[in-house]
Amino acid sequence: MKILNSLVLLLFASLCIGQSNGGMWLPNLLEQLNEEEMHAMGMELTASDIYDINSGSLKDAVVHFGGFCTGEVISSQGLVLTNHHCGYGQIQSHSSVENNYLEDGFWAMDKSEELPNPGLFVKFINKIVDVTDAALAEVSDDMELAQRNAIIEENIEAIVNTAELAEFEEIEVKPFYKGNQFYAFYTISYPDVRLVGAPPSSIGKFGADTDNWVWPRHTGDFSIFRIYADKDNNPAEYSEDNVPFTPKHHLPINISGAKEGDFTMVFGFPGRTNEYLPASAVKQTAAIVDPAKVAMRDVSLKVMDKYMRANEAIKIKYASKFASIANYWKKWIGEMQGLERSNAVGKKQVYEQEFMARVNANPELKAKYGDLLNELNGLYQNLQPYAEVNAYHSELTGRNTLMLNVAYYMNRLENLYNTEGEEAYNGFKGRLLNYLEGQYKNYDSTVEAEVFAKLIQLYFEKVPGNYLDQNLMEIVGRTDSKAMAFAKELYKVSGITNFESLKTILDLPANEAIEALGKDEMVLFYKKLNAPFEEKVKPNYDKYNNAASDLQRIYMAAQLEVFSEKRFFPDANSTMRVTYGKVDGYYPKDAVYYGTHTYLEGVMEKYVPGDYEFDVPKQLIKLYNQKDYGEYADSNGKVPVNFIASNHTTGGNSGSPAIDAKGNLIGLNFDRAWEGTMSDINYDPAICRNIMVDARYILFIVDKFAGAEHLIKEMTIVK
Numbered sequence: 001m002k003i004l005n006s007l008v009l010l011l012f013a014s015l016c017i018g019q020s021n022g023g024m025w026l027p028n029l030l031e032q033l034n035e036e037e038m039h040a041m042g043m044e045l046t047a048s049d050i051y052d053i054n055s056g057s058l059k060d061a062v063v064h065f066g067g068f069c070t071g072e073v074i075s076s077q078g079l080v081l082t083n084h085h086c087g088y089g090q091i092q093s094h095s096s097v098e099n100n101y102l103e104d105g106f107w108a109m110d111k112s113e114e115l116p117n118p119g120l121f122v123k124f125i126n127k128i129v130d131v132t133d134a135a136l137a138e139v140s141d142d143m144e145l146a147q148r149n150a151i152i153e154e155n156i157e158a159i160v161n162t163a164e165l166a167e168f169e170e171i172e173v174k175p176f177y178k179g180n181q182f183y184a185f186y187t188i189s190y191p192d193v194r195l196v197g198a199p200p201s202s203i204g205k206f207g208a209d210t211d212n213w214v215w216p217r218h219t220g221d222f223s224i225f226r227i228y229a230d231k232d233n234n235p236a237e238y239s240e241d242n243v244p245f246t247p248k249h250h251l252p253i254n255i256s257g258a259k260e261g262d263f264t265m266v267f268g269f270p271g272r273t274n275e276y277l278p279a280s281a282v283k284q285t286a287a288i289v290d291p292a293k294v295a296m297r298d299v300s301l302k303v304m305d306k307y308m309r310a311n312e313a314i315k316i317k318y319a320s321k322f323a324s325i326a327n328y329w330k331k332w333i334g335e336m337q338g339l340e341r342s343n344a345v346g347k348k349q350v351y352e353q354e355f356m357a358r359v360n361a362n363p364e365l366k367a368k369y370g371d372l373l374n375e376l377n378g379l380y381q382n383l384q385p386y387a388e389v390n391a392y393h394s395e396l397t398g399r400n401t402l403m404l405n406v407a408y409y410m411n412r413l414e415n416l417y418n419t420e421g422e423e424a425y426n427g428f429k430g431r432l433l434n435y436l437e438g439q440y441k442n443y444d445s446t447v448e449a450e451v452f453a454k455l456i457q458l459y460f461e462k463v464p465g466n467y468l469d470q471n472l473m474e475i476v477g478r479t480d481s482k483a484m485a486f487a488k489e490l491y492k493v494s495g496i497t498n499f500e501s502l503k504t505i506l507d508l509p510a511n512e513a514i515e516a517l518g519k520d521e522m523v524l525f526y527k528k529l530n531a532p533f534e535e536k537v538k539p540n541y542d543k544y545n546n547a548a549s550d551l552q553r554i555y556m557a558a559q560l561e562v563f564s565e566k567r568f569f570p571d572a573n574s575t576m577r578v579t580y581g582k583v584d585g586y587y588p589k590d591a592v593y594y595g596t597h598t599y600l601e602g603v604m605e606k607y608v609p610g611d612y613e614f615d616v617p618k619q620l621i622k623l624y625n626q627k628d629y630g631e632y633a634d635s636n637g638k639v640p641v642n643f644i645a646s647n648h649t650t651g652g653n654s655g656s657p658a659i660d661a662k663g664n665l666i667g668l669n670f671d672r673a674w675e676g677t678m679s680d681i682n683y684d685p686a687i688c689r690n691i692m693v694d695a696r697y698i699l700f701i702v703d704k705f706a707g708a709e710h711l712i713k714e715m716t717i718v719k
């Protein structure tokens with residue numbers, strides 16, 4: 001293991017300099033691995049300007065926003081910039097039909113108007129430490145997987161427990177390179193984060209789902225929050241006495257922007273990538289798993305859309321859920337097409353041939369890795385039928401119907417009570433009620449009963465008969481009208497279809513609650529639906545999937561060893577990373593070139609009065625007509641809206657700062673371009689582009705559109 005670690009670090013005496021080939025790098029390793037290349041690409045900072053544990057550096061201005069997005073501090077008074085779609089849940093929760101901030105936007109004109117958001121937090125990274133040796137102590141290569149994992153878990157617990165942590169401080173230890181290395185992240189969270197401003201959706205979500213994942217783009221996808229702290233600048237739960245937080249560093253904003261060819265980097269918390277899969281696994285994703293999930297979402301989105309268009313209150317309720325289900329639905333479609341078009345499987349096969357050639361040429365490697373790929377391919381083949389059913393099942397019970405998801409939790413509660421007793425039951429129940437209360441707020445039983453009826457039919461159609469309860473299929477019926485009638489009745493008689501009655505049941509003494517839940521029609525339905533899955537699918541899915549993950553770890557180690565001249569970045573895992581590239585256009589198809597920047601002119605080209613996706617606010621049209629752009633126009637006299645670069649990003653990088661060669665903010669990452677959405681599996685520098693809101697558009701909207709000059713005054717503006 002030790003040899004491996006040093007290998008990864010020592011690889012790069014000789015780098016190939018020029019355009020980056022992607023990668024999401026650990027900020028604490030930039031000096032060893034990336035600094036030279038970054039300089040060659042135009043960066044004027046040092047690695048320690050980016051990451052330094054002793055004095056303020058760029059990393060001190062970057063936060064994990066709510067655990068799912070990224071944000072950055074842009075003033076000395078704790079102002080935080082993130083995406084509109086990252087603040088969407090908060091903006092939605094403050095909205096009503098009368099006070100519709102989603103529709104009209106929201107701007108606090110002084111600090112007293114800033115809105116608190118219970119449950120929201122931002123997290124800073126204090127330092128990152130390599131703990132591989134401690135995490136892998138006592139672990140040997142010939143161990144069973146379960147034993148290996150148990151020891152690692154204990155080791156990690158020991159690392160976490162030996163540290164002295166103040167309130168709101170944490171240590172998170174995460175595996176890298178598929179479990180070949182481990183890093184500890186020392187973090188500090190601030191739980192009082194208030195909403196300061198958000199443009200109307202006709203700016204913040206302009207183009208909505210039609211334009212989502214697509215370049216050329218014209219979306220002002222930003223919102224603004226503020227971190228509050230106690231009077232000593234320490235984290236504190238919300239209190240009226242809290243004061244604006246003073247950061248160690250905040251990003252200056254460069255209003256000269258960036259042009260084609262300029263260096264950029266994106267600093268944030270990318271969620272998950274899978275760049276080192278074997279060809280067989282990539283094939284499975286593109287041909288089996290993605291299509292199954294897309295098919296289920298096709299159906300549920302259609303139903304939600306119908307109700308949302310007809311009813312304003314339902315539109316608000318479902319806005320966030322719809323957006324998030326639609327988001328990955330569309331991404332998977334792009335990913336399937338991109339994997340095909342970039343010949344990802346073919347490229348992986350060529351890579352695997354090279355891998356095997358090197359392995360076979362060296363007896364020592366051959367003994368260790370000679371069978372590895374065959375075994376891995378065999379596992380994916382065995383996994384395939386179960387992976388397909390699992391995809392349908394998880395979309396049905398985990399994602400698109402709240403009630404089956406609640407029934408799943410009720411089932412877990414019951415199991416917990418039976419296996420671990422009342423105390424464990426009560427602990428879980430408390431957390432669950434807290435979480436579910438929010439979920440029920442955005443739920444309508446008429447809409448969901450129809451989603452349920454349509455999805456269950458598709459599930460029965462797609463999943464092989466031996467994994468289904470035949471009796472249940474008879475009861476639900478084989479026609480749309482029968483399934484609809486069944487669903488309506490089920491949603492009527494069940495006691496868990498509204499939060500109050502669920503709570504009434506759970507407020508009973510544990511044994512009585514379990515008994516009542518045991519008779520509930522929805523819970524009973526879930527159990528029947530789930531029984532054949534639990535018995536025949538899940539054990540096999542877990543068996544092959546776990547075995548595959550374990551071999552992936554070895555395959556990763558093998559790649560590091562066999563291609564020791566290459567530089568590998570660890571797959572994204574929601575930890576802090578830096579990616580860098582250049583502002584760069586691309587050819588989406590033969591003879592078509594996409595430029596790097598879009599302008600306000602393009603917003604007006606797309607304008608469809610009254611349309612729910614492409615309407616434009618009157619005030620913005622007026623500013624456009626009068627060319628009232630303040631300082632925010634480009635040298636060509638136009639207001640830039642979005643731009644693209646070759647930074648390698650993924651989900652979780654939303655809200656990440658795009659930073660120029662000198663360390664100034666020039667944009668806000670929010671999306672990727674359609675042709676390159678397969679970059680989570682196969683990054684291709686020719687067509688993979690991240691999409692950012694130009695910082696000048698953000699300032700233009702804040703200043704000229706919203707009239708919130710007081711916010712601009714807080715910021716550090718440079719030219």
Ligand code: ARG
Nearest residue numbers: 085208209212213323327671
């Ligand atoms: N595709 C972007 C991301 O993955 C933006 C999503 C929000 N926008 C939307 N229209 N749903 O998060």
Ligand code: GLU
Nearest residue numbers: 650651652653654670671
């Ligand atoms: N919109 C994505 C997010 O929410 C970022 C775009 C991507 O997936 O690259 O994190």
